[in-house]
Amino acid sequence: MSNVASENMHHDDHVHHKQSFISKYVFSMDHKMISKQFLVTGLIMGLIGMTMSVLFRLQLAWPEKSFPIFDTLFGKWSTDGHISPDFYMALVTMHGTIMVFFVLTAGLSGTFSNLLIPYQIGCRDMASPFLNMLSYWFFFLSSCILMSSLFVQTGPASGGWTVYPPLSALPKAMPGSGAGMTLWLVAMIFFIGSSLLAGINYVVTILNMRTHGLTMTRLPLTIWAFFFTAVLGILSFPVLLSGSLLLVFDRSFGTSFYLSEIFIDGQALANAGGSPILWQHLFWFLGHPEVYIIILPALGITSEVVATNSRKPIFGYKAMIGSIMGIAGLSFFVWGHHMFVTGMNPLAGSLFMFITFLVAIPSAVKTFNYLATMWRGNIKFTPAMLFGIGLVSLFVTGGLTGIFLGNAALDIPLHDSYFVVAHFHIVMGSSAIFGLLCGIYHWFPRMYGRMMNPQLGYLHFWMSLIGVYMVFFPMHFMGLGGVPRRYYAFTAWDQFAIWNDMNIFITYGAIIGASAQLIFLYNFIYSIFWGTKSVQNPWQSNTLEWTAPQEQIHGNWPGEVPQVYRWPYDYSRPDAEADFVPQNVPDDVVPVGWVHAPKGKKDDKI
Amino acid sequence: MELNATNNKISQPDTQPQIMENQRIILWLFMVASILSFGGLTSAYIVRMAAGNWLTFDIPIIFTVNCGVVLLSSACMMYAYRSAKTDALERVKYGLWGAMLFGLVFLVLQLMGWKELNSHDIYFSPRRSDNGDLTKLISGSFFFAISAIHFIHVIAGLIFLLIVLVKAYKMKIHKRNLLSLSLASTYWHFVGILWIYLYLFLKYWN
Structure with missing residues (x-):
């Protein structure tokens, strides 16, 4: 109850009070500014991660060719214009870590949860603006620590983004296992702190601070998605934290949680009794919910954008909520499908397989609901809508190969092949990126008060879609052909020579996709300063964020917060x-x- | 708005009915996160043990004693809370001092317990024992890791209690301002129960 007083005080405070540069732009406690901070940091990290992918794609397409620019860029990591194998591994690892955690977890969820939760539930700010600020700065610190590992002498972590022991547990195992791996773990611990603080804040805000009349069943689907994303984070990140602590102990204090007997040059190490599989269990217990932490916000954003731009109520609102819950619930019981090749008990494997297949049900519900929402709608093909439709397309394509990989009998031959790379890049990598871009195009006017250029948006969309399919579609066939992932070059094997041209084709795709993002970046920065001014509700949307005035004030609404009388899909x-x-x-x-309608008002039927 | 600001006893007309105070939900979610993190550790323990090659050892009696210390400390906390409810402000301070004192005793006894384990050649990481053998008890490492992470939770709890104690000295804890005391006591009981659970787990899941 004291919230009211403090809320009002806050509100009045900032109407009359001019803030300093530091408190407005740097250590801001305003959800709108924090959301922009997350977005900009996420985009910078995304740019770095994308550049890395183009670099290792160049290596894969032309392993023999020399790129003199590499020598200037990477110094000792490149000789005669060739990236060194160690650095290639580091690039792959850092690309994965950056994209999964820093762009698609913090960048996506951090941006849109922060922007939309207070706006769409009609409250003035998060439950704890201070924890919210802390969450961003933990994330920022974590990003800086991760980036700093690029500059240590032995290079950044390079055992893959899943950092399996023993490469991650023995500091001398490979160059990247040294200081780079330590920095990776420190960065991850701060990152987990950031996610927990953010997630707890989101849950409390959604549960407790909805405006009058906004019952849980009148929430926009974005909020439902953010809610379950936060819940998943709260339940799964602590397990990774425990796992990471044990890894720190193994690295720095000489324990052997993840290390069994290891012989180097015939000499046994002091470590004994641990199990590297243990890490995989702990990692994937987070790792699988993490996939849904990435995709759920993207799906939530798409729900909102598809309904708005189809000018139709979302099809199956309750089924959508149910499927979000279903996906979230199932996500805790499927981690074993990442570990079919660890010699798992076949019965356990069958159970994991069965539960994995169950995920297809809520996923299909969502897909069909998107299609049914668009069916005979008055569709407005805004760039945001195109990215939303693109997400649905990618979600279907990638989801289908999930059925292959969820099957233990098929997963074992396909494991660690390019088929897996294709699957997860489409189903949760690219489609979540499409969700992020969809959200940016849609809520850009809300964030910056200006419109992004739609023509450049269309160009961006088509180049991205073509790029994504050019890169990842052929990879399915390479995977079926047995091409393993994470290899520096395939020149030593004759049987992979037939894929040389395909690798070049894929790299062209990557370059097209990456150039598209540069167009987007230009559009984004240009529009922040010089875009055409937007009207208050440019997409004629129903949700509350568009009822707030254009100029962003602390407290969001001057005077009272809006009351809610209906669900958000009365189109x-x-x-x-x-x-x-x-x-x-x-x-x-x-x-x-x-x-x-609330109970007793059912006779208002239309 | 005007009405609210002047009379914040009225439940917020701005929002839907609240489930409980924001701070209380935040604390509960932190505790859920903490339970999951210990869930991760204890599951790792179970999975590792099931893989075989697992050496068991007796847990020193000192850790059993510590379960009693936990109960005493929790009892003091309850005393403080009940006293605050009846505005017996002096007793609140006694209760908090008692809880903190037993909390410190708990920490000291944990340290002594670890020393005693070391004297039985059970270490966090492999060491040369007196007869020159390398101790490689993974079960010992787990014991140390789990109890050390709990130890950190207790230190956090003590800091929490200290903050509440300072508030109590400033006369800010009374019948109508119970939230911080109530949260501190929830957390304090939580870390206490957590220890008893961990103790039973480590002692009997062997």
Whole structure:
């Protein structure tokens, strides 16, 4: 209850009070600024991760060719214009870590949860603006630590983003196992801290601070998705934290949690009794929910964008919530499907396989609901909508190969081949990136008060879509042909020579996809400063964030926060004048539909 | 808005009914996260043990004693909380001092317990024992890791209690301002129960 007082004080405070540069732009506690901080940091990390991928794609396409620029860029990591194998491994590892954690976890969820939770639930800020600020700065610190590992003498972590022991547990195992790996772990511990602080804040805010009339079943699907994303983070990141601590102990204090007897030059190390498989269990217990931490916000954003731009109510609102819950619940029981080749008990393998297949049900529900929402809708093909449709396309393509890999009998031959690379890059990498871009195009006017250039947006979309499919579609066939992932070059094997041209084709795809992102970056930066000014509700959307005034004030709404009378998907109501009815329109103006009428008002059916 | 600011006893007309105070949900979520993190550690223990080649050892009696210390400390905390409810402000301080004192005793006894384990050649990491053999008890490493991470939770709890104690001296803890005391006591009981659980787990899951 004291919240009210403090909330109001905050609000009044900032109406009359000019903030210093530091408190407004740096150590800001305003959710809107924190969201921009997450976005910009995420985009910078994304740019770095993408550049790394182009670099190792160049190596894969032309392993014999010399790129003199590498010598200038990487110094001792490159000889005669060739990236060294160690550095190649480091690039792959850092690309994975950056993309999975720093771009698609913090960048995606951090940006849109922060922006949309307070706006869409009609409250003035997060439950704890201070923890929110802390969460961003933990993330920032973590990013800096990870980046600093690029500059240590032995190079960054290079045992793959899953950092399996013993490469990660023995500091002398390979160059990247030294200081780089230590920095990776320190960065990850800060990152986990950041995710926990953020997630806890999101959950509390959604549970406790919804505006009057906004029952849980009237929440936009974005909020439902962010809610379960946060819950997944709270439940799974602590397990990774424990696992990482044990790894730190192994590295620095001489324990052997993950190390069994290891002989080097015939000499046994002092370590004994541990098990590297233990790390895989702990890692994937986080790792699989992590996949949904990445994809759920993207799906939530898409739900909102698809409904708005189809001018139709979302199809199967409750089924959508149910499928989010289903995906979230199942995600804790499927980690074993990453470990079919560890010599797992076949019964356990079958159980993991069965539960993995169950994930197809809620995923299919979501896909069909998107299609049914678009069906005969009055579709507005904005760039955001295109990216939303693109996400659905990628989600289907990648989801289908998930059925292959979830099957232990098929996974064992396909394990660690390019088929796996193709699968997860499409289903959760690219599609989540599409969700992120979809969200940026859609909420850019809300964040910066200006519009992004739609023509450049279309160009960006088509180049990205073509790029993604050019890169990842052929990889399925390479994987079926037995090409293993994480190899520096395939020149030593004759049987892989047939894939040389394919590798070149893929690299061209990567260059097209990467150039598209540069167009986006230009559009993004240009539009922040010089884009055309947007109107208050440019997409004629129903949710509450568009009822807030254009100039962003602390506390979001001058005067009272809007009250909510209806669910967020009243589009194209035959009994309303406009084709959209914002959530704050009272029911004596447009009667609340039967869908989410409070009990006793069911006779208002339309 | 005006009405709220002047009379914040009225439940927020701005929001839907709240489940409980924000701070209390935050604390509960932190505790859930903490449970999951210990869940990870104890599952790792179980999985590793099931893989065989696992040496068991007797847990020194000192750790059993510490379960009693935990209970005493929790009892003091309850005394403090009940006293605050009846505005017996002096007793709140006694209760908090008692809880903190037993908390410190707990930490000291844990340290002594670890020393005693070391004297039985059970170390966190492999060491040369007196007869020159390398000790390689992975079960010992687990014991140390799990109890050390719990140790850190207790230190956090002590800091929490200290903050509340300072508030108590400033007369800020009373019948109508119980939140911080109530949260501290929830957390304190939590770390206490956590130890008893971990103790039973480590003693009997062998």
